[in-house]
Amino acid sequence: MNETVLSIAGLTAGYGSGDILQGASLEVRRGDVVGVLGRNGVGKTTLMRTVMGLTPSSAGSITHNGADVTGLDAEERAVRGFGYVPQGRMVFPHMSVEDNLRIGALERGRNWRRLEDMYQRFPRLRERRRQRAGTLSGGEQEMLVIARALVGDPDILLLDEPSEGVQPNIVKDIGALINELNQTGITVLLVEQNVELMQAAARVGYVMEKGRITQALSEADMHDGERLRHVLSL
Amino acid sequence: MDGVLSVLYQFGTNAAFLLLSAIGLIVILGMMNIINLAHGELMMIGAYVASSLYHSGVPFAACVVVSFFAVALVGVALERVLIRRFYGRELQALVVTWGVSLILAQGALLAFGPFLASIPIPFGSGTVGTFSFSWYWIALIVLALLLVAGLWFLYYRTAFGLRARATMQEREMAQALGVKTGRVYMLTFALGSGLAGLAGALMAPTTTIAPYMGQQYVAPAFITVVTGGSANVIAGALGSTGFLSLAETPFTIWFGTFIGIVAMLLASLVLIRLLPKGLSEWIQRRWLS
Ligand SMILES: Nc1ncnc2c1ncn2[C@@H]1O[C@H](COP(=O)(O)OP(=O)(O)OP(=O)(O)O)[C@@H](O)[C@H]1O
Ligand SMILES: [Mg+2]
Numbered sequence: 001m002n003e004t005v006l007s008i009a010g011l012t013a014g015y016g017s018g019d020i021l022q023g024a025s026l027e028v029r030r031g032d033v034v035g036v037l038g039r040n041g042v043g044k045t046t047l048m049r050t051v052m053g054l055t056p057s058s059a060g061s062i063t064h065n066g067a068d069v070t071g072l073d074a075e076e077r078a079v080r081g082f083g084y085v086p087q088g089r090m091v092f093p094h095m096s097v098e099d100n101l102r103i104g105a106l107e108r109g110r111n112w113r114r115l116e117d118m119y120q121r122f123p124r125l126r127e128r129r130r131q132r133a134g135t136l137s138g139g140e141q142e143m144l145v146i147a148r149a150l151v152g153d154p155d156i157l158l159l160d161e162p163s164e165g166v167q168p169n170i171v172k173d174i175g176a177l178i179n180e181l182n183q184t185g186i187t188v189l190l191v192e193q194n195v196e197l198m199q200a201a202a203r204v205g206y207v208m209e210k211g212r213i214t215q216a217l218s219e220a221d222m223h224d225g226e227r228l229r230h231v232l233s234l
Numbered sequence: 235m236d237g238v239l240s241v242l243y244q245f246g247t248n249a250a251f252l253l254l255s256a257i258g259l260i261v262i263l264g265m266m267n268i269i270n271l272a273h274g275e276l277m278m279i280g281a282y283v284a285s286s287l288y289h290s291g292v293p294f295a296a297c298v299v300v301s302f303f304a305v306a307l308v309g310v311a312l313e314r315v316l317i318r319r320f321y322g323r324e325l326q327a328l329v330v331t332w333g334v335s336l337i338l339a340q341g342a343l344l345a346f347g348p349f350l351a352s353i354p355i356p357f358g359s360g361t362v363g364t365f366s367f368s369w370y371w372i373a374l375i376v377l378a379l380l381l382v383a384g385l386w387f388l389y390y391r392t393a394f395g396l397r398a399r400a401t402m403q404e405r406e407m408a409q410a411l412g413v414k415t416g417r418v419y420m421l422t423f424a425l426g427s428g429l430a431g432l433a434g435a436l437m438a439p440t441t442t443i444a445p446y447m448g449q450q451y452v453a454p455a456f457i458t459v460v461t462g463g464s465a466n467v468i469a470g471a472l473g474s475t476g477f478l479s480l481a482e483t484p485f486t487i488w489f490g491t492f493i494g495i496v497a498m499l500l501a502s503l504v505l506i507r508l509l510p511k512g513l514s515e516w517i518q519r520r521w522l523s
Contacts, residue, residue, distance in 0.1 A: 054406050078412035090407040092400050094465070103400045106393060107412030152411070 002030040004063075005156050005187050006051070011060035013050040020046045022211035023060065028156065028189050033182050035202030035222070036191040036213070039232050043211040044191035045087050048160045051189070052084045053077045065155070079107055083154025087161045089141045091148075093134025097125055100133045100144055101151050108152030118147040139170040146177070156187045163194040175200030195228045207231050236365040244487055247371045248479035248494075250378040253471060254437060255451035256458035257381060258430030263459055264467035265402050265422045267324060268317065271331040273455060274448020275338035276427050280305050280434025281443050282342065285350045294356055298435040305431020306424040313423040321419065335448075342445040349444040356439060374436060381429070386468050398422060454498075461502045463512015466522065470514030477513060478502060 006028040013021040020043045028034045038044050049055040051062060053074035061070045069077055078084070092100050101115050119126035122143045128136060133144060142162055149157055159178070163171045171194060178188060178201040191208075192198045198205065205217040221227060259273045270276075283304045284297040292300070312334060320327035357369035389395035400408040401418045409415050434448070441447060461478060462470025481501030486494030509516050 052410050054410060074406070074409040075412050075414050078410055082410075084407075084410040086407065086410070090404050092403040092407070094403055095399055099396060099399070103396050103408070103411055103413070106396060148411070 002032070003065075004028070005030050005065060006189065007063040008047075008051065009061050009063075011047070011050060011057055011062065013046060013055050013057040015046075015055070019058065020211055021050055021057075024208070024211065024213050025060075026206050026213050028187060030187055031182070031185055032204065033178060033188040033190060033202045035198045035205035035217075036189070036208050037193065037195070037198055037205055037217070037228060037231055038191070038208030039193055042208050044193075044208060045160055046211075047208070048084070048086070048158050048189075048191060051158060052082055075107075078152075081108075081153075081155025083149035083152060083157045085145050085149050085157065085159045085162060087164060089138075089145050091133035091136070091141050091144055093132065095133055096130050097133055097136070097144060098129040100148050101125075101129075104148035104151040108154075111153065114151045114153065118151050122147055139166045142166055142170070142174065146174075150181070150186075154186070156189060157181070159188060159190045161192055161194075162190075163192060163197045171197055172200070193232060195225060195232065198228060199223070199225060236363040239362055239365045239367075241483065241487065243365070243367050243371075245479050245483045246375040248482050248486065249475045250371070250375040252454055252458045252475040252478055253378040253382065254374065254433040256455040256462075256475070257378075257385075257433060257471065258426045258428070259455045260426075260459055260462065260467055260471050261385070261429060262423060262426035264464045264470070265398055265426075266321070266419060267464075268320075268423075269324065269328045269331065270426065271328060271452075272312070272335040272338060273331075273430055274450075274452040275335045275342075276305050276308065276430035276448070277434030277437065277451055278342060278445065278448040279308060279338065280431030281438035281441075281447060282346065282350060283431065284435035284438045285353055285443050288353050289351050294353065294439075298432060301435035302428045302432040305434070306428030308431070309424040309427025310420060312427070313420050317423060318416070318419065339445045339448070346445075349442055352443055353439040370439065377436065381432075382468060382472060385471075389468065394418075394421065454495075457499065457502050461505055461513055463509075463514045465511060465515035466518045467514070469517045469522065470512055473513040473517050477505065 004027055009025045010023045011021055012019050012023055024047055036044060036047065046055060050057050053072060057070060061068055063069065064080060069080065092103065101118060105111055105114055124140055125144060125147060128140065133141065136144060146162065162174050175197050178190070182188060190202055199222060202222060204219055205222055206213045207215040207217065258276065259270060262268050262270045280301040283301040287297040287300060288294055316330055316334070317327065320330055355368060355370045357373065359366055359368050389399060397408065397413045397418050400413060401415045405415050458474050458478060462474035464470065478498045478501060482494045482498040485497035505513065
């Protein structure tokens with residue numbers, strides 16, 4: 001079995017008025033795509049923000065490649081290889097597409113050649129590279145934030161509901177893209193409430209309810225669409 | 235011919251005055267959303283540094299450069315000790331910087347008395363026909379333009395600029411990409427302070443160097459900033475100084491300085507009524523996207 005890239009144990013966090021995340025635990029192994037399935041408001045985004053270091057944790061630990069990173073801030077985690085694709089996209093709206101990509105490479109070794117790789121993967125972004133990112137369509141912005149994370153050659157990619165607010169055919173593209181990325185060896189943690197994307201992209205997974213991880217989903221479970229849909233209706 | 239030159243000169247000096255008064259304020263407000271009421275006092279410190287050095291034999295150009303760095307350091311200290319505690323709390327930050335401004339002006343009065351030795355205007359004057367002008371003001375016009383060009387270069391062509399723009403637009407996302415946003419804020423405040431100090435030193439030969447000298451620059455600086463808006467700081471600075479001087483200059487020539495300033499104020503009010511987000515948002519929408 002591959003080594004553990006990310007391990008979360010008993011993670012607790014919130015926004016001042018009570019804990020949203022209440023002792024969540026999970027593991028991600030190198031080269032794997034791990035999904036976390038949960039309905040609206042169970043704390044998926046809070047989990048991702050806490051893993052990234054944007055929301056402080058009050059208990060529990062986050063371990064990256066064997067090192068405890070719980071006390072590090074987001075800047076330091078990013079430099080260590082956490083690639084973050086937030087829910088709601090968060091492009092830098094007044095910056096050009098190209099500058100959005102450049103900032104993704106800047107603190108991760110300034111490997112500007114990777115911009116060219118991204119343009120090859122996403123020709124739409126090349127066409128629009130001088131355009132302000134805020135003027136792109138929802139699907140294009142989603143590509144941009146994924147490319148912005150990839151351009152820094154992340155050790156683990158954190159994807160927060162990439163299906164939200166994009167058209168169904170683009171959801172399919174996102175699934176195919178995650179698979180493709182995974183073939184090149186990228187490790188992914190994906191949170192979603194879209195069963196189709198979850199099945200298309202994730203190999204194994206977890207179920208999240210009310211701030212806790214309540215079940216692990218095996219490869220066989222992931223093929224059982226009925227079961228996954230049932231999880232969401234709980 | 236002489237008349238045309240004279241009007242152009244008046245326009246240029248008005249615009250340079252506004253640009254130099256506002257440039258430090260623009261950087262801090264546009265990038266950090268902090269209304270720095272101590273801006274005038276930072277200019278005053280710049281003038282004080284320049285005057286002290288000048289009268290101990292340092293060439294004026296070197297005094298100006300040292301003023302930039304000295305006041306930038308003052309900015310670093312202010313940011314580390316005070317300002318950084320108030321990010322995202324605009325009103326509190328405003329009150330804090332107002333307190334700082336009072337302390338700095340009173341402190342200068344107590345420490346150095348009611349005024350400092352003035353600096354003679356460098357370069358002398360020139361004439362074309364009946365039109366006479368000060369070479370120093372020509373230099374200030376050129377320098378003001380160079381400063382804007384320098385800022386453009388810094389923000390659009392360097393790694394610092396990329397980090398600063400990202401931090402301004404989506405701070406958390408910038409952090410999640412590894413940008414040390416606390417450092418960006420500190421350097422931005424230092425830059426804005428340093429530019430205020432530089433402008434104070436450059437203005438020093440044209441005015442009386444005294445503890446409350448900053449006040450004459452603060453009102454025009456704020457009018458410039460509000461007219462420009464913060465959608466695009468550099469376009470805003472150029473657009474609003476150009477626009478305001480255009481409104482001010484004819485009235486200054488026909489009716490004197492006071493009416494010129496009233497005209498500038500009215501022009502600013504009308505513009506803000508029509509374009510609430512400032513001139514820069516309009517420039518950006520019209521030409522830059
Ligand atoms: N910044 C915040 N301040 C206070 N409460 C918040 C904040 N962000 C989220 N919450 C609350 O935390 C809970 C979990 O939110 P979170 O965004 O983590 O859920 P989610 O599973 O990502 O939901 P969704 O599927 O809608 O994205 C919600 O009740 C929400 O109201
Ligand atoms: Mg969410």
